[in-house]
Amino acid sequence: MTNLLEQGAAWLDQxxxxxxxxxxxxxxxxxxxxxxATIGQTTFxxxxxxxxxxxxxxxxxxxxxxxxxxxxKQDLPxxxxxxxxxxxxxxxxxxxxxxxxxxPWRYSDAYRRSLRIHTKFIGMERGT
Numbered sequence: 509m510t511n512l513l514e515q516g517a518a519w520l521d522q523x524x525x526x527x528x529x530x531x532x533x534x535x536x537x538x539x540x541x542x543x544x545a546t547i548g549q550t551t552f553x554x555x556x557x558x559x560x561x562x563x564x565x566x567x568x569x570x571x572x573x574x575x576x577x578x579x580x581k582q583d584l585p586x587x588x589x590x591x592x593x594x595x596x597x598x599x600x601x602x603x604x605x606x607x608x609x610x611x612p613w614r615y616s617d618a619y620r621r622s623l624r625i626h627t628k629f630i631g632m633e634r635g636t
Contacts, residue, residue, distance in 0.1 A: 514619050521621045525572050532569060533592040534585075539578040545591075546570040550626055554608040564607045566626040570616055573623050585613040585625045592633065599634070602627035 529544035548568035555561050569591055576583055589604040606612045606626040616622040 517617050517619045517621060521572055521617065524570065524622070525575075530593070532594075534571075534576060534578070535590040535592060536578050536583075536586065541575070541577055543571055543575040547593075548624065550624070552607050552610060566606060566628060567602055569602075569625045569627065571623050571625065573615075573621055576623065585623065587612045590630075591625070591627055599632060600629065601631050601633055603630045 524546055525544050528546045530547070531542050532545045534541050534543060546569070548570055550566050550568050552564045552566065553561055554564070573584075574582060576585065585604050587605050591602045591604065593600045593602065604612045604625055605628050610626070612627075613623050613625045616624040
């Protein structure tokens with residue numbers, strides 16, 4: 509039986525998915541799935557060998573973990589996967605990655621219902 513906080517987290521994830529998303533396509537070598545994603549960002553800070561602090565910003569996609577189904581099974585993001593986002597007649601392509609040895613994704617809630625996937629813009633695709 510779930511507790512009240514877990515029920516609340518599930519409700520919030522449902523509301524986010526219903527009202528704060530756009531459809532994106534998650535791609536992995538021959539497999540793809542269209543899923544609702546909330547757009548976000550994360551700023552990473554990393555010092556180089558000279559002590560200079562470098563900031564890198566990733567475009568993040570928050571998704572419901574159960575929606576990431578590839579090759580017929582629920583899966584987790586992997587570095588190198590791609591996300592295709594269409595905005596009007598433009599198609600943007602992002603690669604799942606994070607700088608400086610950081611993991612390319614993390615759970616976004618205590619109950620592992622939603623994922624925050626870190627990406628980097630890698631190019632545009634032609635529309636059909």
